Amino acid sequence: MPGVKTRWLNDDEQRTWRAYLWTTRLLGDALDRQLQRDAGMPYTYYMILATLSDVPERRTTMTDLATLVYSSLSRLSHAVARLEERGWVRRSPHPDNRRITLAELTDAGAAVLAEAAPAHVEEVRELLFDPLTDEQVGQLREILRALWARLDPAPGKPGPYPEIFGPEA
Template identity: 65%
Template sequence: MRGTRWLSADEQRIWRTYLQANQLLRDALDRQLQRDAGMPHGYYIILAMLSEAPGRSMTMSQLARTVSSSPSRLSHAVAKLERAGWVRRRRHETDGRATIATLTDDGFDVLAEAAPGHVEEVRSVLFDPLTPEQVRQLGEIFTAVLAPHDDRPGPPS
């Protein structure tokens, strides 16, 4: 067994900077979506991923993988979205064990109304401070970080 590979001073500084930037972005997106759409960022991601799926539908297990959520956490969130009338759940026609989540027309309308403000916040907090070259590098960096886990679906917006 080998010893712990401690972070160098530069790696520790970069790690902490990443944590601060990640929290800044998460907080900004949550504030913006709560203010403008009355929902947390996690709910927005669920609606967005359903909007991009064929028929605006996915099995709950597919949706959990896509949004990187545990099945129980996703079920709780979808129940709230269902009560709001934004998502509908039903049993899979051929696999009684599976449940299908579908984005409703009302849910799509809420998403469409929230999207411009969300995109502007992402742009303002993440992309505007960067040069085009830094944006390209950031994409390469995140792609490299995710590559060992490439069996996961693409990242949500």
């Protein structure tokens, strides 16, 4: 933008920024590899299954599911189509409005999720929490709370997971 002074990162900020970028990339890649190896699915599929397992009746609209997994509707539709092919998710028209599509976790999908979850949780624990003290975990949560407050796509509205940061969020 012409006439706007660039606020360049200082050396410490630049090191922190790069550390954040590479660490989150490495963590995401490691979790994806673990799920591919142990459960035969990418991380994206796991998140869709886990999210559907948390909603009432294991069913929600595709639009709401896209919001919950922070995905575009078109990207989500593609992933859900692959999950349907595996028999893990079923799509159907909403009974009251046929223009709305529902996504539902099938019993087979719930079984796959239950099978995949223990190894996935162990990997999360080993890679993210084991290297940190309890105090550092709390500090990380507070840092993420501050970032979430700035990045939240629907500020002022309750987010899809208000329990993430606890009651004071």
